[in-house]
Amino acid sequence: MSELPIVAVNYKAYPTAFGAKGLEIAKEADRIAKEFKGSVKIVLAVPLTEIYRISSSTEEVTVYAQHADPIEPGAHTGFTPLEAIKEAGAKGVLLNHSEHKLILSDIVWLVEKAKKLNLETMVCADNYEAAAAIAALSPSYIAVEPPELIGTGIPVSKAKPEVIVKSVEAVHRIAKIPVLAGAGITKGEDVEAAIRLGSVGVLVASAVMKASNPGAKIRELVEAAARAWSARK
Amino acid sequence: MSELPIVAVNYKAYPTAFGAKGLEIAKEADRIAKEFKGSVKIVLAVPLTEIYRISSSTEEVTVYAQHADPIEPGAHTGFTPLEAIKEAGAKGVLLNHSEHKLILSDIVWLVEKAKKLNLETMVCADNYEAAAAIAALSPSYIAVEPPELIGTGIPVSKAKPEVIVKSVEAVHRIAKIPVLAGAGITKGEDVEAAIRLGSVGVLVASAVMKASNPGAKIRELVEAAARAWSARK
Amino acid sequence: MSELPIVAVNYKAYPTAFGAKGLEIAKEADRIAKEFKGSVKIVLAVPLTEIYRISSSTEEVTVYAQHADPIEPGAHTGFTPLEAIKEAGAKGVLLNHSEHKLILSDIVWLVEKAKKLNLETMVCADNYEAAAAIAALSPSYIAVEPPELIGTGIPVSKAKPEVIVKSVEAVHRIAKIPVLAGAGITKGEDVEAAIRLGSVGVLVASAVMKASNPGAKIRELVEAAARAWSARK
Amino acid sequence: MSELPIVAVNYKAYPTAFGAKGLEIAKEADRIAKEFKGSVKIVLAVPLTEIYRISSSTEEVTVYAQHADPIEPGAHTGFTPLEAIKEAGAKGVLLNHSEHKLILSDIVWLVEKAKKLNLETMVCADNYEAAAAIAALSPSYIAVEPPELIGTGIPVSKAKPEVIVKSVEAVHRIAKIPVLAGAGITKGEDVEAAIRLGSVGVLVASAVMKASNPGAKIRELVEAAARAWSARK
Numbered sequence: 001m002s003e004l005p006i007v008a009v010n011y012k013a014y015p016t017a018f019g020a021k022g023l024e025i026a027k028e029a030d031r032i033a034k035e036f037k038g039s040v041k042i043v044l045a046v047p048l049t050e051i052y053r054i055s056s057s058t059e060e061v062t063v064y065a066q067h068a069d070p071i072e073p074g075a076h077t078g079f080t081p082l083e084a085i086k087e088a089g090a091k092g093v094l095l096n097h098s099e100h101k102l103i104l105s106d107i108v109w110l111v112e113k114a115k116k117l118n119l120e121t122m123v124c125a126d127n128y129e130a131a132a133a134i135a136a137l138s139p140s141y142i143a144v145e146p147p148e149l150i151g152t153g154i155p156v157s158k159a160k161p162e163v164i165v166k167s168v169e170a171v172h173r174i175a176k177i178p179v180l181a182g183a184g185i186t187k188g189e190d191v192e193a194a195i196r197l198g199s200v201g202v203l204v205a206s207a208v209m210k211a212s213n214p215g216a217k218i219r220e221l222v223e224a225a226a227r228a229w230s231a232r233k
Numbered sequence: 234m235s236e237l238p239i240v241a242v243n244y245k246a247y248p249t250a251f252g253a254k255g256l257e258i259a260k261e262a263d264r265i266a267k268e269f270k271g272s273v274k275i276v277l278a279v280p281l282t283e284i285y286r287i288s289s290s291t292e293e294v295t296v297y298a299q300h301a302d303p304i305e306p307g308a309h310t311g312f313t314p315l316e317a318i319k320e321a322g323a324k325g326v327l328l329n330h331s332e333h334k335l336i337l338s339d340i341v342w343l344v345e346k347a348k349k350l351n352l353e354t355m356v357c358a359d360n361y362e363a364a365a366a367i368a369a370l371s372p373s374y375i376a377v378e379p380p381e382l383i384g385t386g387i388p389v390s391k392a393k394p395e396v397i398v399k400s401v402e403a404v405h406r407i408a409k410i411p412v413l414a415g416a417g418i419t420k421g422e423d424v425e426a427a428i429r430l431g432s433v434g435v436l437v438a439s440a441v442m443k444a445s446n447p448g449a450k451i452r453e454l455v456e457a458a459a460r461a462w463s464a465r466k
Numbered sequence: 467m468s469e470l471p472i473v474a475v476n477y478k479a480y481p482t483a484f485g486a487k488g489l490e491i492a493k494e495a496d497r498i499a500k501e502f503k504g505s506v507k508i509v510l511a512v513p514l515t516e517i518y519r520i521s522s523s524t525e526e527v528t529v530y531a532q533h534a535d536p537i538e539p540g541a542h543t544g545f546t547p548l549e550a551i552k553e554a555g556a557k558g559v560l561l562n563h564s565e566h567k568l569i570l571s572d573i574v575w576l577v578e579k580a581k582k583l584n585l586e587t588m589v590c591a592d593n594y595e596a597a598a599a600i601a602a603l604s605p606s607y608i609a610v611e612p613p614e615l616i617g618t619g620i621p622v623s624k625a626k627p628e629v630i631v632k633s634v635e636a637v638h639r640i641a642k643i644p645v646l647a648g649a650g651i652t653k654g655e656d657v658e659a660a661i662r663l664g665s666v667g668v669l670v671a672s673a674v675m676k677a678s679n680p681g682a683k684i685r686e687l688v689e690a691a692a693r694a695w696s697a698r699k
Numbered sequence: 700m701s702e703l704p705i706v707a708v709n710y711k712a713y714p715t716a717f718g719a720k721g722l723e724i725a726k727e728a729d730r731i732a733k734e735f736k737g738s739v740k741i742v743l744a745v746p747l748t749e750i751y752r753i754s755s756s757t758e759e760v761t762v763y764a765q766h767a768d769p770i771e772p773g774a775h776t777g778f779t780p781l782e783a784i785k786e787a788g789a790k791g792v793l794l795n796h797s798e799h800k801l802i803l804s805d806i807v808w809l810v811e812k813a814k815k816l817n818l819e820t821m822v823c824a825d826n827y828e829a830a831a832a833i834a835a836l837s838p839s840y841i842a843v844e845p846p847e848l849i850g851t852g853i854p855v856s857k858a859k860p861e862v863i864v865k866s867v868e869a870v871h872r873i874a875k876i877p878v879l880a881g882a883g884i885t886k887g888e889d890v891e892a893a894i895r896l897g898s899v900g901v902l903v904a905s906a907v908m909k910a911s912n913p914g915a916k917i918r919e920l921v922e923a924a925a926r927a928w929s930a931r932k
Contacts, residue, residue: 013309018320048281048313049321067311075384075438076246077330078300080281087251088282096803097310103800108828126804129811129836133803136831136873151308174835174873205308334569337562337599338592345595359571362578362603366570369598369640407602407640479775484786514747514779515787533777541850541904542712543796544766546747553718554748563776617774671774 005229006180006201007191007221008043008122008143010066010094014209017047025208026054026061028215032222033060039229040222041201043122045094048080055089064092064122070106070113082110082117092120092140098147104133111139122180122203128166135174142171142179143203149183151206156183157193168198188224195228238462239413239434240424240454241276241355241376243299243327247442250280258441259287259294261448265455266293272459274434275451276355278327281313288322297325297355303339303346315343315350325353325373331380337366344372355413355436361400368407375404375412376436382416384439389416390426401431421457428461471695472646472667473657473687474509474588474609476532476560480675483513491674492520492527494681498688499526505695506688507667509588511560514546521555530558530588536572536579548576548583558586558606564613570599577605588646588669594632601640608637608645609669615649617672622649623659634664654690661694704928705879705900706890706920707742707821707842709765709793713908716746724907725753725760727914731921732759738928739921740900742821744793747779754788763791763821769805769812781809781816791819791839797846803832810838821879821902827866834873841870841878842902848882850905855882856892867897887923894927 009029011017016025026044033042037060045064046054055063065085069076073083085093095110096102102110107123114121121139125131131144144167149156156163164181171179181194182203191202204221211217242262244250249258259277266275270293278297279287288296298318302309306316318326328343329335335343340356347354354372358364364377377400382389389396397414404412414427415436424435437454444450475495477483482491492510499508503526511530512520521529531551535542539549551559561576562568568576573589580587587605591597597610610633615622622629630647637645647660648669657668670687677683708728710716715724725743732741736759744763745753754762764784772780784792794809795801801809806822813820820838824830830843843866848855855862863880870878880893881902890901903920910916 010310013304013306013312013314013317015306015316018306018317045310047317048311049284049317051282053285053321065311071246073246073248073251075332077243077278077327077332077438078281078298079246079333081246083248084246084251084280084282088286094310098804099308099310100312101802101804104795104803104806104832105797105800105825105829107803108826108832112828127807129807130804132835133807133832136835136869137828170835205310329570331571334571336567337570337573338564338567338596340570341593341595341599360574362574363571365602366574366599369602369636370595403602476776479770479772479778479780479783481772481782484772484783511776513783514777515750515783517748519751519787531777537712539712539714539717541798543709543744543793543798543904544747544764545712545799547712549714550712550717550746550748554752560776565774565776566778671776 004039004041005195005225006041006043007218007225008045008180008201008203009208009218010045010203010205011047011209012205013047016209016214018050022046022050023053023057025214026058029218030058030061032219036222036226039226042222043092051085051088051090062091063089064094065090066094066097067100068093068110070109082113082119086117086119090119092122095121095123097124098126098145098150107134108137111137125167128163128170131167131179132170132174135171135177138175139177142177143182144179145182145203152184153186154184155186155190156181157185157190157197159184161197164194164197164199188220191221191224192228195225195232201225237272237274238428238458239274239276240451240458241278241413241434241436242441242451243278243436243438244280244442245438246280249442251283255279255283256286256290258447259291262451263291263294265452269455269459273455275455276325284318284321284323295324296322297327298323299327299330300333301326301343303342315346315352319350319352323352325355328354328356330357331359331378331383340367341370344370358400361396361403364400364412365403365407368404368410371408372410375410376415377412378415378436385417386419387417388419388423389414390418390423390430392417394430397427397430397432421453424454424457425461428458428465434458470505470507471661471691472507472509473684473691474511474646474667474669475674475684476511476669476671477513477675478671479513482675482680484516488512488516489519489523491680492524495684496524496527498685502688502692505692508688509558517551517554517556528557529555530560531556532560532563533566534559534576536575548579548585552583552585556585558588561587561589563590564592564611564616573600574603577603591633594629594636597633597645598636598640601637601643604641605643608643609648610645611648611669618650619652620650621652621656622647623656623663625650627663630660630663630665654686657687657690658694661691661698667691703738703740704894704924705740705742706917706924707744707879707900707902708907708917709744709902709904710746710908711904712746715908715913717749721745721749722752722756724913725757728917729757729760731918735921735925738925741921742791750784750787750789761790762788763793764789765793765796766799767792767809769808781812781818785816785818789818791821794820794822796823797825797844797849806833807836810836824866827862827869830866830878831869831873834870834876837874838876841876842881843878844881844902851883852885853883854885854889855880856889856896858883860896863893863896863898887919890920890923891927894924894931900924
């Protein structure tokens, strides 16, 4: 079991993900992370091109890459090995997002290599069957997101609570890996519901990246995570 | 015709491409670029994760990305639109390298979109047929590299000079786009030969990135380019 | 210039493409092809799994594969070299359809290899820029299909006649390769318009494969092609 | 547990896989399958273009496709849905071979869809971690093949017996799915060793497809499987 609840923000390639805007969101998140230090873990999965800028301007948030390629450093043009994201300051990597699906054997390879490099892995699954398969590979986290709800604002915790419950069960039958819930999460109450259903937190994207006030939105989600986590213990 | 000869260095994902090492090579190249300002153009195609770090520490070299994905900014996890590389400081992008080949319609899309964003494009071709096809799309540059010579140290200008000659001819029949030569280029004399054969310069990788003294190697190539270019005019 | 106008039917993977249904459409098309022998060429691009069944039961239609992989025969599991489609009875291959786009260098390879094997190639392009690029590779035919019109029933010849005109011009500036028009073609009049605009015929799919009477639909298109072709000469 | 031992032959795209040669091997295999009916199951994974020809000329061998695409029938050019291979006569499908790796979520989808269509699935894994992940998806069979031994003639049962043992253990911890061993299998004794180590049989390719007498080679492997299976019970 994870020791802390998690709010993970996937920047994706939204216009707000890059340059000054992406940096400002990261700095806001970092202030909140410091405030909630010891009670909520905040993960920011940022664009490859922004890892260095964001990781060198923040201290408490955990910066992830949104992807890495299954290659060793060497003659690979335009590909990004795990060593590259580590050098740029990332502490982990999101893998197999439904917008960036991976070949099974590449997930195996990347999870194993990431362990050697001391990088966290959060591997996404579309459904509980895929979540169970991924559990056999022992990543740091598994994030379950029914793709049909991503970006809709209809929270998985309300529309398909059984996906969270069945995924947590299926994963834990194989290994004790913390499961996050994602897709359609937009409010504090969605986070609370997701944690009550057995997850350790949420993976969100548009709710923060398209918010008029991204910092306030992160704060709302983080407060809810802290609240639900205390209630649960 | 290009107004200046070009020495383009593809960092690839060599261990020296990242972090302090990659930055040091860029700073050396930048000093040389300042020295040869107005006589040779130096392009550095760096990893996505290093564009920001390198472009914000150099002034005269032209920083390229090694790849960009054919997407608009939005909900794309782990993909890199042209806007991302521009925000990070890139002035251009290498496309369709033989280690990262692209679908034809994506090359069409990327070249066109790059023009709107005022980014240069250097599109790679394996052979003169592909070079001719690419010429129809009007990129900024075309780099011809017989893949079987890449990384061998056997220079295309010596082993297959006809590939350079035929590519330049085939391209110029369709449009007046500057052609670079690549694959196996390691010495100043290779650069001179490539320019004599009709190219505007070279695309190199291992010759610099695996050199014991990358700065000295860049200087050798740049001096040769300047020399051959004056001889040609 | 092609000597005959062409009606090419892409079976795609429609339910009617397989087994007895796909065979019945092929036999109907074959009867029509015999009737219009010397005045219209009928191409059927059938599923890989149906090439043998259809080619061994027809005589006059030209059977194409819908795709082939850029490999030599050998240790490749589940891939289909050009030799495979030839052994099964195909006379040509559709390449780079907007539903199955190819890497530029694979198009180069496949077109060249197909010539050696005496197989025809019909390479698809989304727009006139791609059509021009493909012209440099000298395939047997180029089929231009704006992807946004595919399957809509809104004929390219009416909605975007300039795409046909510009593609024919752009292609012929580079090489004298016959151009087909596709996307939204459903009626005889669409075929006539396409030919009047400079194409040698049409590439259709749903108009035939989803028709209540596919044979009657093929006849309608073929008759129109014959009519428009005579008018043109 | 499988009721019968299995000898599965992957035709790949070897020159002998197509046309009259591929059919002759299938007919030989069919004769042997009839002889060993009730004691050994013979699977032939044939090229997409040969499924119809081979399945309509054999009775006792189990014909598989080497791949299928994760799509429903419809507007997909050059892709092969499971319905296509079924219509052509296949009884099952090989998936995720190391020469044709699949995205995890596509394996999930294909295995589930194949069950609905009553098609067998044999899903390949490079190592025991991947085998465990696949076990969570409940395919009909799992075939473990260390890719570095494929085509070498160095049998996995001799070079890496622990891969077979660990895979069988890892799979059976999750579900009781029969495991086949592959890579470098060329002789009867390799089959016997593989079965002794806990597998239900072997997946071979070059040993048969490049044999001077493919029928004799199949017979050797089948006899060994029958022998080892009796010894085991």
